[in-house]
Amino acid sequence: MDSLYTFAILICLAAAILFFITLLYTSIIFWKEKEKRATFRAVTFLFVLPVPYLLSWYYSWEIVALLLSIDLLLTFLVFAIPFPRPKNICDDFPASQIDERDIMFARNELKVGSNRYDEYYQNNPDKEILDNKFRKEPGLLTKKSVFYNRMAYAASNASFFAVDHFKTAIDGEVNPIQEAISQEKMIVFLKSWTKKLGALQVGFTKLSDYHYYSHKGRGDQYGEQIKNHHSYAIAFTVEMNQEMVAAAPKASIVMESAQQYLEAGRIAVQIGQFLRNLGYSAKAHIDGNYEVICPLVARDAGLGEIGRMGLLMTPKEGPRVRLGVVTTDFVLPSKQWKKNNSLLDFCNRCKKCAAVCPSKSISFDPPHRIDGIKRWQINSESCFTYWSKAGTDCGRCMASCPYSHPNNFLHNSIRWGIQHSPLFRRIAVPLDDFFYGRKPKAAKMPNWIPNEKL
Ligand code: SF4
Ligand code: SF4
Structure with a gap:
């Protein structure tokens, strides 16, 4: 009996220490993230939770053993209860091609009174009324915008200036002598080198018409039909810094977006040139010079799913990434993309981005049929009208998404739970709301960015 008592005591102690360490670790992570509310709540738990156990211990160790057994059983059940697998939350393939002239960046570039302007709105009179709203606002990176910050805006413009200079390097002469390289060797090299250049994830896909815009909507080739020259693509993600994103929609978000457009552009230009050096036609798709719809290419390359906010949701950094794509005629693997229904199911429940969006641009509804396919839009x-008022690319949705939390053991464990347990997916949203808030406030910008307007 004595040895059973000792064994039970040891088990209780081990379980109690494990729970305590988990809460301590959680508190430290929240504190490092500078999340005051989450830290306060985790620390409160740290001190309050042991109380009933200690009181019970005073009366009888059997009660403590029972309480801890119930905790362990509940934890086990969260992952073991078989719920029906979610399926067909969104449709997979767009029914038609998107015209780049319809995207907001293209419409923003139309100069009032120009031929392009007149022609576009003659064909799309309904859009002129909508676009007049953003034209009344100060505009992106302008002095009169709400979040104007002279240093951050100047830095953002510097990054956009640099990426603009890559546009002469997105395509070029192909070496007439083509090197014979096996697909196997090429994919190992491309994956490793792209990551070494700064990418997080890399994938490959075969291209279909729906990956390409139907017509150019920006620059000198405005209105030209886009021909599907390449049949394969390399897609990759680059991470956006969590601290810069957390302050969205303040100016640090646009600094970070511009920086990562530049990073993605640099990597894409290098890969494109590398393939052309080896005798394969290749084109880099970079900010302001896209012929493909990057989120669709990246999704089909297996890098994530397109979630409620319309961005690519990656399994580890969520939407807190920028994308790069290189199209080529080198025959790459066309592995069938495996739909991540768990992630889409979580998106279906969460709706946090819809709750925080300052312009109410994100739907709270489940995906529904738009242009013949079931999806979110x-x-x-x-959204763009708000950007034009804010002066930044907002990003409040990205900053608040539970999937955007930093890549560490705590948040990776939660993302693992979301991926593997339907019941945990139900718990994860209220848990995130409890610690971070349903509508989390924007964080402060990093200290080194002066908070000044003049
Ligand atoms: S905030 Fe929630 S609903 Fe919105 S994209 Fe992220 S996971 Fe999906
Ligand atoms: S970027 Fe801002 S305005 Fe646009 S959808 Fe996200 S939260 Fe809403």
Whole structure:
């Protein structure tokens, strides 16, 4: 009996220490993230939770053993209860091609009174009324915008200036002598080198018409039909810094977006040139010079799913990434993309981005049929109107998404739970709301960015 008592005591102690360490670790992570509310709540738990156990211990160790057994059983059940697998939350393939002239960046570039302007709105009179709203606002990176910050805006413009200079390098002469390289060797090299250049994840896909825009919507080739020259693509993600994103929609978000457009552009240009050096046609798709719809290419390359906010949701950094794509005629693997229904199911429940969106551009509804396919679609006109008022690319949705939390053991464990347990997916949203808030406030910008307007 004595040895049973000792064994039970040891088990209780081990379980109690494990729970305590988990809460301590959670508190430290929240504190490092500078999340005051989450830290306060975790620390409160740290001190309050042991109380009933200690009181019970005072009366009888059997009660403590019972309580801890119930905790362990509940934890086990969260992952073991078989719920029906979610399926067909969104449809997979767009029914038609998107015209780049319809995207907000292209419409923003139309100069009032120009031929392009007149022609576009003659064909799309309904869009002129909507676009007049953003034209009344100060505009992106302008002095009169709400979040104007002279240093951050100047830095953002510097990054956009640099990426603009890559546009002469997105394509070029192909070496007439083509090197014979096996697909196996090429994919190992491309994956490793792209990561070494700064990418997080790399994938490959075969291209279909729906990956390409139907017509150019920006620059000198405005209105030209886009021909599907390449049949394969390399897609990759680059991470956006969590601290810069957390302050969205303040100016650090646009600094970070511009920086990562530049990073993605640099990597894409290098890969494109590398393939052309070896005798394979290749084109880099970079900010302001896209012929493909990057989120669709990246999704089909297996890098994530397109979530409620219309961005690619990656398994580890969520939407807190920028994308790069290189198209080529080198025959790459066309592995069938495996739909991540768990992630889409979580998106279906969460709706946090819809709750925080300052312009109410994100729907709270489940995916529904738009142009013949079941999906989510944000209201890009109201979103862009807010950007034009804010002066930044907002990013409040990205900053608040539970999937955007930093890549560490705590958040990776939660993302693992979301991926593997339907019941945990139900718990994860209220848990995130409890610690971070349903509508988390924007964090402060990093200290080194002066908070000044003049
Ligand atoms: S905030 Fe929630 S609903 Fe929105 S994209 Fe992220 S996971 Fe999906
Ligand atoms: S970027 Fe801002 S305005 Fe646009 S959908 Fe996200 S939260 Fe809403």
